[in-house]
Amino acid sequence: MLWGRLGRKLIAGTVAAAALVPLLLILAPREAQALPAFARQTGHNCVACHAGGQFPELTPYGRMFKMTGYTIGQRALPLSVMGVMTTSRVKDTTKSDNPPADFAKNGAGLFSSGSLFIAGKVTENIGLFSQITYDNYAEQGVAGDGMGATSFKGHTSADNIDLRYAERFIDANRDLIFGVSANNNPSVSDPWNTAASWMQYVPVPSPSSSQFIDGAAPYPGYGPGGQVAGLSAYAYLNKLLYAELGAYKTANRGLSFMSAGTNNLGTVKLKGPSPYWRLALTREWGAHNIMLGASGMVSDVYDNPEDTSDPTAFSRRKDQGFDAQYQYLLDPHTVTAQAAYMTSKVRYSDAMANQPSAFASDALGNMGLPNSNVSDTTNILRAKLTYVYRAKYGGSLGYFNRTGSTNTLNQTSGYDPTTGLITSDPTGALGATALSTRVGGNLTGNPATSGFTYEAFWTPVQYVRVGLQYTSYSKFNGAASNYDGLGRDAKDNNSLFFYIWGAY
Amino acid sequence: MKRACIILALAAVAIGAGCSSIDRSRSLANPNTPARTLATQVCSNCHEIDGNSTSPNFPRLAGQPEEYLVAQLSEFRNHRRADPAGYEYMWGISRSLTDDQIKGLAAYFSAQTPSSPGPGNPNLVADGKQIFDSGAPTQGVPPCSTCHGDRGQGNGQFPRIANQHSDYVVKQLSVFQRTDQRPDGAAMKVVTHPLTDQQMQAVAAYLQDMPSK
Numbered sequence: 001m002l003w004g005r006l007g008r009k010l011i012a013g014t015v016a017a018a019a020l021v022p023l024l025l026i027l028a029p030r031e032a033q034a035l036p037a038f039a040r041q042t043g044h045n046c047v048a049c050h051a052g053g054q055f056p057e058l059t060p061y062g063r064m065f066k067m068t069g070y071t072i073g074q075r076a077l078p079l080s081v082m083g084v085m086t087t088s089r090v091k092d093t094t095k096s097d098n099p100p101a102d103f104a105k106n107g108a109g110l111f112s113s114g115s116l117f118i119a120g121k122v123t124e125n126i127g128l129f130s131q132i133t134y135d136n137y138a139e140q141g142v143a144g145d146g147m148g149a150t151s152f153k154g155h156t157s158a159d160n161i162d163l164r165y166a167e168r169f170i171d172a173n174r175d176l177i178f179g180v181s182a183n184n185n186p187s188v189s190d191p192w193n194t195a196a197s198w199m200q201y202v203p204v205p206s207p208s209s210s211q212f213i214d215g216a217a218p219y220p221g222y223g224p225g226g227q228v229a230g231l232s233a234y235a236y237l238n239k240l241l242y243a244e245l246g247a248y249k250t251a252n253r254g255l256s257f258m259s260a261g262t263n264n265l266g267t268v269k270l271k272g273p274s275p276y277w278r279l280a281l282t283r284e285w286g287a288h289n290i291m292l293g294a295s296g297m298v299s300d301v302y303d304n305p306e307d308t309s310d311p312t313a314f315s316r317r318k319d320q321g322f323d324a325q326y327q328y329l330l331d332p333h334t335v336t337a338q339a340a341y342m343t344s345k346v347r348y349s350d351a352m353a354n355q356p357s358a359f360a361s362d363a364l365g366n367m368g369l370p371n372s373n374v375s376d377t378t379n380i381l382r383a384k385l386t387y388v389y390r391a392k393y394g395g396s397l398g399y400f401n402r403t404g405s406t407n408t409l410n411q412t413s414g415y416d417p418t419t420g421l422i423t424s425d426p427t428g429a430l431g432a433t434a435l436s437t438r439v440g441g442n443l444t445g446n447p448a449t450s451g452f453t454y455e456a457f458w459t460p461v462q463y464v465r466v467g468l469q470y471t472s473y474s475k476f477n478g479a480a481s482n483y484d485g486l487g488r489d490a491k492d493n494n495s496l497f498f499y500i501w502g503a504y
Numbered sequence: 505m506k507r508a509c510i511i512l513a514l515a516a517v518a519i520g521a522g523c524s525s526i527d528r529s530r531s532l533a534n535p536n537t538p539a540r541t542l543a544t545q546v547c548s549n550c551h552e553i554d555g556n557s558t559s560p561n562f563p564r565l566a567g568q569p570e571e572y573l574v575a576q577l578s579e580f581r582n583h584r585r586a587d588p589a590g591y592e593y594m595w596g597i598s599r600s601l602t603d604d605q606i607k608g609l610a611a612y613f614s615a616q617t618p619s620s621p622g623p624g625n626p627n628l629v630a631d632g633k634q635i636f637d638s639g640a641p642t643q644g645v646p647p648c649s650t651c652h653g654d655r656g657q658g659n660g661q662f663p664r665i666a667n668q669h670s671d672y673v674v675k676q677l678s679v680f681q682r683t684d685q686r687p688d689g690a691a692m693k694v695v696t697h698p699l700t701d702q703q704m705q706a707v708a709a710y711l712q713d714m715p716s717k
Contacts, residue, residue: 042532043596060559061593064549072546074533074600124529168528170544172553284558286621287671330561330671331589 036463036504037119038065040076046462051327052334052388053459056198059329060289063191067177067236069166070120070127078120078128082503084203086112088210092492095439101149102439104140105209111136112205115159125167131159137209152209157261158227160188160197177236184258185226186248186276189234192291194323194340196220199382201398201455201469203501212493214453214471218402220342220380222276223299223317224268227251227259232276242280247273248299265306271314274299287330295321303349316347334388339381347375352409358434359414359423369408378404378447391459398453406446406478413441413485422485436485443485446478451490463504469497533600539608546597547609555616560669561589566616572663573610577601579688587685589675618667624709625670632710635703643698648707656714666714673708
């Protein structure tokens with residue numbers, strides 16, 4: 001029945017979108033200004049820079065546009081807007097103590113988010129790509145906080161920022177692009193779509209209202225995440241070798257615009273500069289092109305963003321990634337195969353490592369849980385195969401698999417060894433000091449999460465996209481079944497997600 | 505770190521202000537940008553610096569007659585050439601070019617030495633050669649060599665077709681046959697009208713790796 005209701009909503013949404021399309025087609029000039037700011041600047045259609053018109057994936061030409069500093073073309077109005085309407089529905093909403101809070105907005109049509117882009121050529125050598133995003137469901141309240149557990153608060157913050165300077169020295173024997181990027185997210189400066197910042201299904205609405213869709217499933221990422229302040233230098237030689245070296249620090253003081261809109265608690269605090277590097281080999285032949293790459297980052301992240309007074313209260317994270325991308329681009333076909341694999345090792349601070357568990361027993365009922373680990377290793381694999389026909393009709397299959405070390409620190413559910421039941425009363429159980437968490441809980445202490453995402457999309461005009469995604473989980477938080485200790489299975493989180501994306 | 509950032513930022517600004525050179529500009533609306541600069545900094549992204557493009561999405565320009573290149577860039581600029589590959593990329597590229605820049609770009613690519621992208625489909629080459637040399641008389645299709653030269657080298661308003669990507673040739677033959685998106689190629693509409701898809705594939709396969717006579 002749930003699926004039936006969603007089906008009707010989807011049909012209604014599709015009909016509404018279909019009704020809108022002829023109007024858009026009438027309004028759309030032939031020389032439609034793709035993602036508008038850059039399209040106005042270059043006069044190009046979206047497909048010139050985006051493979052099969054699917055943002056954010058770039059074509060070889062799109063990559064050159066980016067690497068040469070967004071400076072091709074002529075200065076134009078550097079503003080664009082983007083809006084996303086979505087609805088999502090999770091397979092099971094019954095295995096929950098508080099469905100209205102755990103699955104708030106499930107199945108509801110939402111205006112999820114809107115972005116303002118300031119982007120364009122600044123000088124002969126300097127260009128800017130920046131995005132400010134309003135997330136209509138950024139924050140979900142909790143019971144008793146005045147908002148209530150089923151209410152959300154919207155929020156505006158700095159999203160991706162990439163200000164770059166680029167120079168190109170090219171003659172018959174040599175082609176060297178050199179550039180410097182000031183940006184707020186490690187790898188946002190990268191021109192390949194398998195980089196951590198870019199390998200994602202888009203759009204990604206706030207996970208708080210669509211918590212199990214693909215955008216909320218595991219993706220490779222660097223320790224600090226976004227909203228940090230970085231500077232990197234890069235070079236691309238003879239369309240063969242790309243190298244980038246950068247460093248990131250906390251986005252505060254004069255660089256606080258890099259994390260604008262994010263409060264002190266939410267702003268990552270880094271101890272000292274965190275180095276980032278990237279190497280890639282590329283080759284193009286006929287309608288094919290391929291990239292093989294590696295990247296890495298070492299970052300010292302303070303445990304408590306609001307208190308960095310203790311110089312030892314940080315965890316050291318080392319990320320090591322490998323990625324590859326293949327594209328076949330020949331009108332009317334676009335085929336893309338992508339894979340990214342990242343190993344992340346975390347060494348916890350003394351305050352975080354070797355801590356007693358809040359629970360008395362593990363998933364097997366073993367008493368005397370070990371203290372939390374001194375370090376952890378997590379591996380995330382993402383792979384995706386996409387086909388787009390005539391830059392209009394597309395489909396993709398994605399795979400994600402996160403594995404890693406088991407750590408009682410990850411445990412958010414546990415058994416009471418006396419009763420043999422899951423803890424529900426932290427004061428009554430032997431040794432247990434925490435309530436078990438339902439729906440989002442983790443009984444095993446293992447981060448394993450894996451599954452597939454299937455997507456079909458339609459781009460009726462180049463600045464409108466309608467898509468349907470289905471994400472299925474074979475494992476969630478370390479287990480296929482009863483991952484939260486309260487009976488919820490990984491497949492209960494399977495989610496259907498429908499979106500209408502537009503930009504101008 | 506802070507000091508390093510400031511120094512790097514200042515260095516970047518200094519480089520930006522001091523080393524910015526019109527000889528390495530990617531500005532398409534500056535009439536002073538030399539054509540050679542546009543060819544190397546912008547056109548080369550798709551057509552390569554020597555005009556021998558790698559991707560068959562983009563035509564090979566090396567050795568094209570100047571007159572043909574001037575005509576095409578002008579047709580893009582005034583939006584008369586409206587095939588998708590044209591308007592998706594070239595309307596934007598050409599919109600602010602001056603006549604002198606167009607002439608300069610045509611001269612640059614015309615002066616480049618053409619090379620073959622590689623062998624065409626070997627099963628089709630013989631049939632393609634037949635059409636190139638002798639046409640398809642029973643269908644009223646004249647030999648390609650009549651206008652495009654006995655080596656496919658082009659002449660004046662007729663483009664060089666030797667060593668063109670076969671996929672690009674097929675696409676353009678289809679544009680001529682099935683659309684009115686290239687009004688300057690009205691003659692080709694008549695020529696291509698009777699051609700089957702197989703014949704288009706064949707002649708394109710032959711042209712791609714056409715031997716120099």
